[in-house]
Amino acid sequence: EAQVTQNPRYLITVTGKKLTVTCSQNMNHEYMSWYRQDPGLGLRQIYYSMNVEVTDKGDVPEGYKVSRKEKRNFPLILESPSPNQTSLYFCASSRGASGRGEQYFGPGTRLTVT
Amino acid sequence: QKEVEQNSGPLSVPEGAIASLNCTYSDRVSQSFFWYRQYSGKSPELIMSIYSNGDKEDGRFTAQLNKASQYVSLLIRDSQPSDSATYLCAAAVKHNAGNMLTFGGGTRLMVKP
Numbered sequence: 001e002a003q004v005t006q007n008p009r010y011l012i013t014v015t016g017k018k019l020t021v022t023c024s025q026n027m028n029h030e031y032m033s034w035y036r037q038d039p040g041l042g043l044r045q046i047y048y049s050m051n052v053e054v055t056d057k058g059d060v061p062e063g064y065k066v067s068r069k070e071k072r073n074f075p076l077i078l079e080s081p082s083p084n085q086t087s088l089y090f091c092a093s094s095r096g097a098s099g100r101g102e103q104y105f106g107p108g109t110r111l112t113v114t
Numbered sequence: 115q116k117e118v119e120q121n122s123g124p125l126s127v128p129e130g131a132i133a134s135l136n137c138t139y140s141d142r143v144s145q146s147f148f149w150y151r152q153y154s155g156k157s158p159e160l161i162m163s164i165y166s167n168g169d170k171e172d173g174r175f176t177a178q179l180n181k182a183s184q185y186v187s188l189l190i191r192d193s194q195p196s197d198s199a200t201y202l203c204a205a206a207v208k209h210n211a212g213n214m215l216t217f218g219g220g221t222r223l224m225v226k227p
Binding site for chain 1: 145146148150155156157158159160163202204206209210211212213214215216217218219220
């Protein structure tokens, strides 16, 4: 089954404790991206990657890191999480490198930072 | 002005009616437009994509793109209670060497039995 998977689905952590949210897709898509969704602010793009070793900042990259060492994986790293990073996070992928194509979303990771 | 704007709703329609959802966009937006449906607490699910001026139909859904007026709409025919969700309009926006997907705030649709 073609899909985007994320782990963990739910995470409660404390301020400053480094964490990684994994994202993997099995569709051989070039483009992958991370979003956060907050009430009243909608979906906002954090980082995107057009291919292996090619990443770029989105609208809200502060406090986040990403890496794209393999085509199928695009982990999101929070080096020192803070309470304002409490949010619902989605990973997505798209065929083609441009980012103009249809993006398919993972199930989401609900993160709470206390 | 936001790059993609939607009326937040809620838009309430009776079962069996046509629901009409609208979205406007700014000059910065490129030519790829998408409609996603999102149930509460779930991930956005792609319903329609539209790349060129005019109408595109898929089952009960029709997407309409009017580049001259800078709007894109989604019509849902024979609305069902299961269509009750938030509908997100999205567009690809040029950003550095690539494109980012920019979302409107979403319109909440309520279909009443």
